[in-house]
Amino acid sequence: xxxxxxxxxxxxxxxxxxxxxxxxxxxxxxxxxxxxxxxxxxxxxxxxxxxxxxxxxxxxxxxxxxxxxxxxxxxxxxxxxxxxxxxxxxxxxxxxxxxxxxxxxxxxxxxxxxxxxxxxxxxxxxxxxxxxxxxxxxxxxxxxxxxxxxxxxxxxxxxxxxxxxxxxxxxxxxxxxxxxxxxxxxxxxxxxxxxxxxxxxxxxxxxxxxxxxxxxxxxxxxxxxxxxxxxxxxxxxxxxxxxxxxxxxxxxxxxxxxxxxxxxxxxxxxxxxxxxxxxxxxxxxxxxxxxxxxxxxxxxxxxxxxxxxxxxxxxxxxxxxxxxxxxxxxxxxxxxxxxxxxxxxxxxxxxxxxxxxxxxxxxxxxxxxxxxxxxxxxxxxxxxxxxxxxxxxxxxxxxxxxxxxxxxxxxxxxxxxxxxxxxxxxxxxxxxxxxxxxxxxxxxxxxxxxxxxxxxxxxxxxxxxxxxxxxxxxxxxxxxxxxxxxxxxxxx
Numbered sequence: 001x002x003x004x005x006x007x008x009x010x011x012x013x014x015x016x017x018x019x020x021x022x023x024x025x026x027x028x029x030x031x032x033x034x035x036x037x038x039x040x041x042x043x044x045x046x047x048x049x050x051x052x053x054x055x056x057x058x059x060x061x062x063x064x065x066x067x068x069x070x071x072x073x074x075x076x077x078x079x080x081x082x083x084x085x086x087x088x089x090x091x092x093x094x095x096x097x098x099x100x101x102x103x104x105x106x107x108x109x110x111x112x113x114x115x116x117x118x119x120x121x122x123x124x125x126x127x128x129x130x131x132x133x134x135x136x137x138x139x140x141x142x143x144x145x146x147x148x149x150x151x152x153x154x155x156x157x158x159x160x161x162x163x164x165x166x167x168x169x170x171x172x173x174x175x176x177x178x179x180x181x182x183x184x185x186x187x188x189x190x191x192x193x194x195x196x197x198x199x200x201x202x203x204x205x206x207x208x209x210x211x212x213x214x215x216x217x218x219x220x221x222x223x224x225x226x227x228x229x230x231x232x233x234x235x236x237x238x239x240x241x242x243x244x245x246x247x248x249x250x251x252x253x254x255x256x257x258x259x260x261x262x263x264x265x266x267x268x269x270x271x272x273x274x275x276x277x278x279x280x281x282x283x284x285x286x287x288x289x290x291x292x293x294x295x296x297x298x299x300x301x302x303x304x305x306x307x308x309x310x311x312x313x314x315x316x317x318x319x320x321x322x323x324x325x326x327x328x329x330x331x332x333x334x335x336x337x338x339x340x341x342x343x344x345x346x347x348x349x350x351x352x353x354x355x356x357x358x359x360x361x362x363x364x365x366x367x368x369x370x371x372x373x374x375x376x377x378x379x380x381x382x383x384x385x386x387x388x389x390x391x392x393x394x395x396x397x398x399x400x401x402x403x404x405x406x407x408x409x410x411x412x413x414x415x416x417x418x419x420x421x422x423x424x425x426x427x428x429x430x431x432x433x434x435x436x437x438x439x440x441x442x443x444x445x446x447x448x449x450x451x452x453x454x455x456x457x458x459x460x461x462x463x464x465x466x467x468x469x470x471x472x473x474x475x476x477x478x479x480x481x482x483x484x485x486x487x488x489x490x491x492x
Contacts, residue, residue, distance in 0.1 A: 010155025052254035060354035072419035072457030114235035116225035120401040129402035148233025154222035
């Protein structure tokens with residue numbers, strides 16, 4: 001397949017998936033499809049519909065993603081040279097590109113759309129690689145038909161506003177100048193050996209060849225972070241599975257607000273009473289303006305009758321009616337408990353689908369012990385473990401590509417491993433007690449230090465250096481005391 005055909009397929013695939021990605025992004029940001037209302041309803045109904053949106057999706061997403069934080073990278077080399085290479089690669093790739101803060105972006109894309117994307121390239125700075133978070137709206141990674149879990153090529157398309165055509169244009173109401181078809185679209189097609197650059201400008205849809213080149217990755221320099229993969233290598237969004245329940249939550253909230261507004265209070269009703277004022281000849285009296293002209297209803301076009309006022313009702317007032325057939329009665333208030341129960345059950349369903357424990361919902365929580373809370377966390381812990389296993393493979397590929405980009409040797413093996421920070425809730429005292437016991441039975445100190453909450457490779461290496469320095473100081477003091485003791489013995 002030629003680069004142009006790959007570009008055409010990538011452009012088509014990106015365009016086809018854009019509506020679904022936009023829907024998922026809108027729902028995550030709170031721009032939901034509102035509950036249905038028939039045309040012509042009053043403003044009061046429209047306002048209640050606006051209030052009905054309750055976005056539970058950010059909490060469902062944040063619970064697992066907040067526990068995903070890479071703390072280190074290792075090839076498990078035992079010699080000092082290998083360990084130094086690991087540290088150098090970590091500093092010059094991961095930390096150089098501020099991935100500690102940016103890693104959550106690619107996790108969120110994977111959660112929302114089924115796939116996050118990271119690209120790797122050689123940096124203009126010597127011995128450093130550039131790692132970039134790519135938008136799923138701009139990059140398509142095509143998988144190999146023979147191996148659906150291996151990227152075959154990647155297409156990246158951007159719109160470059162900095163190269164817009166200048167000259168005559170249309171002045172918009174906000175004062176800006178619009179140049180029809182003036183933006184420049186750029187595209188790159190990458191495979192495992194090199195890249196080819198195209199562009200198109202104006203209103204033309206034809207791609208023009210610009211340039212091409214080679215890279216040193218020996219693989220497609222775009223790494224997909226896929227979740228919910230099927231046997232054909234197609235990822236599936238986690239968020240998309242939650243959207244029907246979120247829509248139902250909004251609908252039930254809307255129905256609850258309607259009931260609360262219009263039928264949640266006890267209503268008094270009167271039947272058999274005609275408030276229209278009539279003459280002695282039983283003719284209806286109509287309202288007139290100051291000029292004596294009858295007033296017409298602007299909506300119906302009919303004359304407006306004069307109505308007799310009942311006055312204000314109260315506990316200290318008595319209302320009487322001339323007609324003995326008039327009846328005054330009450331309409332009981334609506335019971336909102338059923339609405340609330342349905343609403344809460346839908347929230348529980350959404351969080352169950354998202355594998356979020358009940359304590360995050362703050363519903364029906366009574367006297368839960370620490371063990372009970374830990375047990376409730378097991379589902380979320382398993383979910384996070386699955387995400388870590390999936391994302392670890394992608395992170396390791398990113399680090400391998402980064403190593404190739406900077407020309408490191410001996411890093412391209414598959415024994416490398418990503419170290420994740422411990423995101424589970426534990427007592428700090430329990431952790432330290434466990435670490436102390438491990439060290440006392442000969443467990444390696446460096447591995448034990450890595451278990452401390454918030455530990456990173458950089459911190460662990462610093463702690464090891466400090467520990468060695470303190471040990472040398474203690475030996476020096478002990479040797480000095482021994483020499484003094486020998487001198488005292490010789491004098492005696």
